[in-house]
Structure formats: C-alpha cells, structure tokens
Amino acid sequence: MSIDARKIRLIMQLRRSGVTDTKVLGVIERIPREMFVPPSFHDQAWEDTALPIDLGQTISQPLIVALMTQALDVHDRHKVLEIGTGSGYQAAVLSRLCRRVYTVERHRPLLHEAEHRFRTLKLHNITSRHGDGTRGWPEQAPFERIMVTAAGGPEPPKDLTDQLSIGGVMVIPLGGGYGEQRVVRIRRTETGLHREELWPVRFVPLLSDQDVEERAHPS
C-alpha cells in the first residue's frame, strides 16, 4: 500500500474514533510521521499505534496525539508548552496550530534528534531545551496551553499549573493508582483549577529530577 493510501486510511480511522477537528486532522495528514520513528518501523509509521523510540521511550499513538491536541483547543495566537519532547512529533503537530511551542525533554539524545527533525522540516516556531519539565519554563510563562506527554502522579505538578495563564488549559495524563492513567483537562480560571477527566491511556512516566534521584538512592 502506498504512503498516501496509508495516510488516508489513518485519517479515516481517526475520524471514526471521534477526531472531528478538521485542522487537527489536516496537520496530522501533513506532518511526515515516518521521519519521527526509527528506520526499522518506517512501514508502520501510518498505523494507529504507538512505536518505540530510543531510551525506552515511545512516540504516542496517532489517535492519542489527535485527541489530546483536539482537547487542548489550540489557537494560532497561543504560546504552548509541551513537556516530554520525545521524538518531537507532538511538538511538530502543535507547531502548525499555534504561534510558538516551547518543549522540554529530559533525555539529551532524544532532544538532539528531535531538534534535527524540526530543522529539516523548517518548523522554526519550536524552541526546545533539555531539563526537568516538571519545573515548566518559568522565563517564558505564562502559557495559554500546556500539554504533558508523560504520565504524572495523581496531581499535576504545581509549577506547571502556576505557569498556566488565567483562562489557560492543560492536558496531562495523571495516574489514579494501580498503574491506571487517565488524560485530564485542567482549566485555570479566576476562581481556581477546574478538572475534567477524559479517557484512559498508557504513557511512560513523567520523572522529575527528584524522582530520578530517589530511584538511584532509595532511603
């Protein structure tokens, strides 16, 4: 099957699964996902499945990317923060829908590969950096939108909700115990944070520098 035929099949599958935002579907059709997966998985790049990238991490399933992007409700004037650059695919999708994307990754080699892809695809409105994304990006805050693509604990990191603008929206997978995760949408208003549970998912863990330290030296 040609790449074009695979693309059309995937877009139809996303539509059937509840992705109604035509802008999101258009961007997914145009970003070459095969560039974001390892060469040995090229033939599966347009399947609706998560795929392994280096360092035990994963590029998310297209349906989850599409639904989370749709849930974030991004506009072209927005400044968006993404935590967990990974392959860079989600950042690439967001970059076509907003003014600027700031993305943070804790694994340097993944970040460098993603940055190379952004340059090749001329995605010049993505700014990336290495570090612990649970701290956010204070120098650039506030953000109208924040997307976290690794699973946090039961509560969103406070630094991230603090860096959300009033009226801002964050989409983040949160754990509910027993390894169960759910995508949660958090809206910050004048009166506080309003939380809405969306669908169950499975993401790699969001690891802060402190978590990594504690795993290395359990007390």
Ligand code: SAH
């Ligand atoms: N958005 C990615 C999916 C990445 S998987 C894509 O489209 O390919 C989640 C990523 O989050 C992994 O690369 C992992 O290294 C990263 N991550 C986990 N905890 C993090 C943290 N505290 N700060 C920054 N990145 C983190």
